[in-house]
Amino acid sequence: MPDIAPERPLRADARRNYERILAAAREVFAAHGAGASLEEIARRAGVGSATLHRHFPSRRTLLTAVFHDRVEALCARAREYAEENEPGVALVAWLRDFTAYASASRGLAASLLHDGRDGDPPQRSDDCEMMIAAAAGELLHRAQEAGVVRPGVRAEDLLTLLNAISLATEHHHDDAQASRLLDLTIDGIRVHP
Structure with a gap:
């Protein structure tokens, strides 16, 4: 190299x-x-x-610079939740934080968690998308190992669902809708007896 x-x-x-x-x-x-x-x-x-x-050079590089500190704080919360809680509780708490953050940031999740279609070059290793994916992946993996989340769930699938919730609710006046949709998502990934 x-x-x-x-x-x-x-x-x-x-x-x-x-x-x-x-x-x-x-x-x-x-x-x-x-x-x-x-x-x-x-x-x-x-x-x-x-x-x-x-x-x-692109909207995404500007968004990454603007939201980098907030994303770092969100990912630090993931580590705190992992240290202080059972795996399932930690994952759910972080998913709630992420959903609230994405909803408040008005389109941030969609911009940072897209498929790179805006032609940006690969980002540095501390890129927001990579930090979010790593935080979600670690919490999800721990919850799956504990047997509280279905084994077929992937971090990128979960983040896509959170992104969809953010996009679907960002222009609605019902602030509780994102929380209700997240509850449905959480119920869908849980292992049921």
């Missing part, structure tokens, strides 16, 4: 632009969801579209 040159530090003005773009993106994504206008983000950041795309 060829050596990859380390990234050079950004110049002060480039760093300021990067931070302004991230701050604007947080605001715009919070207000309009993950599908918000990149042009609006650039305008609010006070930079041109080319500057935004130089720092973030």
Whole structure:
């Protein structure tokens, strides 16, 4: 494998632009969801579209940068649940956290858990999608080993269901609907006597 040159530090003005773009993106994504206008983000950041795309070549790279810390915290909760609870309880608690987070993030799950159709190059190993998949996979594996979750369930299937719940409920005014759909999902993956 060829050596990859380390990234050079950004110049002060480039760093300021990067931070302004991230701050604007947080605001715009919070207000309009993950599908918000990149042009609006650039305008609010006070930079041109080319500057935004130089720092973030695609929507997904921008979303990853914006939501990275929150996804890290969500995955840290998965580890805490695993340490503090029985495997089935840990999995269900994290699924509830993930569903609430995905619903509140308005399209984040769909953007981060898609199949890469936007042409992004492979991400670094700490990519949000990989962190989420690893957290879900570990909790699921422990629950399956404990005999409380059906053995045929796969982490990617579970994340697809959570994504579907997020997408199906993000524009509804019934805040409890996502929780009800998650309850149906949890009941469907459980081992029943």
